[in-house]
Amino acid sequence: MDTSKLHVAMFPWLAFGHFIPYLRLSNKLAERGHKVSYLLAKGALPKLQQLNHHPDLIHFFPLVIPHVDGLPSGAETASDVPFPLHDLLISAMDNTKDQVETILTNLKPDIVFFDFGQWIPSITRQLGTKGSLYGRLTGSMKESDAIAVRTCHEIEGSFCDYLAQQYSKPVLLTGPVLPETPDAQLEEKWDKWLYKFDPGSVVYCAFGSQITLQKEQFQEMMLGFELSGFPFLVALTPPHGCSTIGEALPEGFKGRIGERGWVHGGWVPQTLILKHPSVGYGCKINGRRIEAIEVGRGLDGMIGKEGLSKAIKSVMDNESELGNSVKNNHVKWKNIFSGKNWQDEKIDGFVQDLQFLLESGK
Incomplete structure (x- = not known):
């Protein structure tokens, strides 16, 4: 076997939030x-074919989902299924x-990356193939030959060291594997609206397509954005029980917000959107945190409008010590991550670790 060139198989969980990082x-x-072999x-x-930049080397193997x-x-992916039904998926x-066993038996890849498929190691052992895990699920980590995580020591070094110690197996780091900067231009409707606001002033909030809030939590969050006084762009799926975003908004919300929020x-x-100069530090809000700031919750676990607004x-106040700290920290990491040499070195190191894993198993 020529270990200078690897043949790897990818088998991610059935969700685009997993498909895309694997790709x-x-x-x-x-x-x-x-x-x-994907x-x-x-x-x-x-939806993924256009993101394959090397169709001569990356080959898709479609699975029929029973x-x-x-x-x-x-239903074939998590996008087709409400969250409470994910166990069925x-x-x-x-x-x-x-299907997977047949494909892997015919392909005989050197390494298989997986996350939710806890039965992958039972297949790979029969084939003499290494199972590296691309995820953090305990059951799979116990059975895999190594653990691969999409991060770097600079960000989560202590966590990765803990994993290696806990599971007594190699932890291989890919680096952040950031998306390539697209050549496309932002659609006029977004660009025109964003340019109505000062540089770095728009708050961008995105939860991803897999998260659906309860209507009460959704409305509380919208009121929090309203209270903040900052312009905002929020991308969320309609909350449970609502077919559209419009019907879920708090009463009178559109009239009070006007053009300030979308x-x-x-x-x-x-x-x-994150590249646009009007978006605050390229910063986005996720489910629990705004950058490194914990969002306050009530006794019922909900994010309250006052806590979110605060x-x-x-974070957005340029005059505060905390706001400046967040901004400077973001600039530091942006400079590191945007360096192509730095990202290339992480991937090259990851490939070397994979090759060593194969050699050590002979």
């Missing part, structure tokens, strides 16, 4: 001449085991 890593590996739900293929009673007809993924219920060009103000 980014696949592109980085193919960029260095390594072959990738197993995924058949229905996800059309129906499980209780799932919507034709896991069962559907488990039912692809025979709440969008569909897909947004996130990478291009957190936004503390």
Whole structure:
């Protein structure tokens, strides 16, 4: 076997939040001449083909996702299934085991990357293939040969050292594997609206397509953005029980906010939005934190409008010590991450670790 060039297989969880990072890593590996066999739900293929930058080296293997009673007809990915039914989708993924085993037996890859498929190691051991885990799930980590994490020592070194000690196996780091800067221009409707505001003043909030809030929590958050006084762009799926974002908004919200806020219920060009000069430090809010600031919660666990408003103000205030600290920290990491040499070194080091893993197992 020529270990200078690897053949790896990818088998991510059936969600685009997993498909896309796996494909980014696949592109980085193919960029260095390594072959990738990518197993995924058949229905996800059309949305991912355009993100394959090396179709000569990255080959997709579509899987037929068997129906499980209780799932919507034709459901293949987490986007097709409400969160409470994800356990059933896991069962559907488990039912692809025979398909996956047949593909891997024919391909005989050097290494398989997986996360939710806890049964992958039982297949790879029969083939003499290494299972590296691309995720953080305990059961899979116990059975895998090594653990791969999309991070770097500069960010989560202590966590990675803990994993290595806890599981007594190598922890391999890919680096952040950031998306390539797209050549496309931001659509005029977004660009025109964002330019209405001062540089660095717009708060961008995105939860991802897999998170659906309860209506009460959704409305409380909208009121928090209103109270903050800052312009904001929020991209969320409609809350439970609502078919559109408009019907879920607090009473009188649109009239009070006017042009200062935009709440969008569909897909947004996130990478291009974060690049826009009007967006605050390229900073986005996620489920629990604004950068490094914990958002206060009530006794019921909900994020309150006052707590959210306070957190936004503390981060966006250029005059405060905390606001300046967050901004300077963001600039520091942005300068590090944007350096192509730095990212290339992380991927090169990761490939060397994979090759060493194979050699040590002979």
